[in-house]
Amino acid sequence: MRIGITCYPTYGGSGVVATELGIELAALGHEIHFISYSQPFRLNGRDDGIFYHEVPVSSYPLFEFPPYDLALASRMAEVAEFYALDLLHVHYAIPHSVSALLARQMLAARGRRLPFVTTLHGTDITLVGLDRSYLPITRYAIQESDGVTAISNYLREKTFADFNVTRPIETITNFVNCDVYMPLKDEAQKEKECVRRHFAAPDEPILMHLSNFRPVKRVSDAVKVFALVARELPAQLVLVGDGPDRSSAEWLAHDLGIHSRVHFLGKQDRVNELLALADLFLMPSEMESFGLAALEAMACKVPSIATRVGGVPELIDDGVTGLLFPVGEVEAMAAGALGLLNDPARLNAMRESARKTAQKRFCANLVVPRYVRFYEQVLGGQGKHTSG
Numbered sequence: 001m002r003i004g005i006t007c008y009p010t011y012g013g014s015g016v017v018a019t020e021l022g023i024e025l026a027a028l029g030h031e032i033h034f035i036s037y038s039q040p041f042r043l044n045g046r047d048d049g050i051f052y053h054e055v056p057v058s059s060y061p062l063f064e065f066p067p068y069d070l071a072l073a074s075r076m077a078e079v080a081e082f083y084a085l086d087l088l089h090v091h092y093a094i095p096h097s098v099s100a101l102l103a104r105q106m107l108a109a110r111g112r113r114l115p116f117v118t119t120l121h122g123t124d125i126t127l128v129g130l131d132r133s134y135l136p137i138t139r140y141a142i143q144e145s146d147g148v149t150a151i152s153n154y155l156r157e158k159t160f161a162d163f164n165v166t167r168p169i170e171t172i173t174n175f176v177n178c179d180v181y182m183p184l185k186d187e188a189q190k191e192k193e194c195v196r197r198h199f200a201a202p203d204e205p206i207l208m209h210l211s212n213f214r215p216v217k218r219v220s221d222a223v224k225v226f227a228l229v230a231r232e233l234p235a236q237l238v239l240v241g242d243g244p245d246r247s248s249a250e251w252l253a254h255d256l257g258i259h260s261r262v263h264f265l266g267k268q269d270r271v272n273e274l275l276a277l278a279d280l281f282l283m284p285s286e287m288e289s290f291g292l293a294a295l296e297a298m299a300c301k302v303p304s305i306a307t308r309v310g311g312v313p314e315l316i317d318d319g320v321t322g323l324l325f326p327v328g329e330v331e332a333m334a335a336g337a338l339g340l341l342n343d344p345a346r347l348n349a350m351r352e353s354a355r356k357t358a359q360k361r362f363c364a365n366l367v368v369p370r371y372v373r374f375y376e377q378v379l380g381g382q383g384k385h386t387s388g
Contacts, residue, residue: 001375002031002084004076006100007091009040013292014121017151017174018091019043024177024368026050035079037068041269053079069095073102080107080114087146087375088116093125094134097141115146115378120169122151122289122310123216125159139163147378149371152311155289170374173314174292175367178359181272181299196277199263200236205341207235208278208302210271210293211285213243220245220252221284221330225305227256228334233341237262237282240274275300279347280337286327288312294322295362298354303340303347305333315362321354 007018019040026049090096100116150156211217226237253262281297283306304322316322323336
């Protein structure tokens with residue numbers, strides 16, 4: 001198949017999943033065309049079968065806000081026609097599904113069929129889409145998609161409830177490449193110890209957080225949890241990513257007197273190598289429709305201290321592959337983390353369970369074929385009749 005993929009190319013779960021999906025599909029022999037305003041950050045430009053098409057946006061002075069959605073629709077139609085795409089797969093409903101709908105209508109007027117699949121990722125439904133100024137168009141674009149998927153049952157049911165959508169929605173979870181996200185092999189232990197020394201002494205556990213540092217991720221809670229852990233244990237906190245809440249997290253670490261034990265690494269490309277260094281992963285989010293970062297950690301044998309919100313319980317089995325707590329309960333999270341760090345046998349058992357769960361349920365080789373089958377249903381004209 002020739003598939004066009006559109007996503008937000010910057011840091012964030014939807015862009016990561018869309019890019020990894022394109023890479024996996026190309027590895028299976030499909031031809032993938034990314035269409036966006038910049039190249040997705042996880043593409044290295046050397047993948048066979050993957051092409052990138054930039055969307056030029058007019059800076060005409062009349063436009064106070066450049067009409068990216070219209071430029072995107074035009075580029076989608078253009079790429080689809082020039083490269084004979086079979087379908088479009090858009091990630092994050094606003095504005096991508098609306099642009100895909102316009103592209104489909106443009107090509108239909110010329111007698112060419114271009115179906116599109118919309119994947120709902122989270123805040124496009126739980127936050128942006130529910131804004132009254134976007135709700136009607138979000139609902140319409142979802143309803144008019146040739147196929148719709150959601151990354152968790154939670155998000156699927158919330159879409160039905162909040163948008164009164166009547167068309168089927170298929171749950172296809174996020175995934176991880178278990179050959180990339182994995183614990184370091186025995187022969188790499190010396191290398192691991194060498195890298196680990198950049199952050200911690202051999203007897204110091206490493207807690208880690210990875211996100212885009214938006215308010216919904218509650219990065220300050222990760223710092224607070226670590227501060228409580230650090231009172232009892234010599235430990236280090238590694239924070240990976242960047243965003244609007246980084247400065248406040250830095251000041252909080254300073255005010256709590258732990259700034260020398262907190263490492264802000266900013267955006268990193270090879271997060272799999274960093275996650276493999278951690279003993280525990282912190283995900284104290286206000287909301288997560290799935291929790292991709294926690295899955296990446298699980299695949300690296302790192303259990304999570306996380307919040308019981310959204311789709312997280314569909315990923316993390318409380319007490320088996322991680323520990324779940326109410327939002328904001330930093331003292332309970334810290335106690336849970338200390339309980340694991342002070343009980344190596346329990347922590348190791350949880351590490352093994354985390355890796356096994358990732359392998360059995362969320363590896364790319366299990367999930368990506370589900371997308372391929374879904375595309376085939378859509379191309380066969382059955383997308384709107386697929387059972388959810």
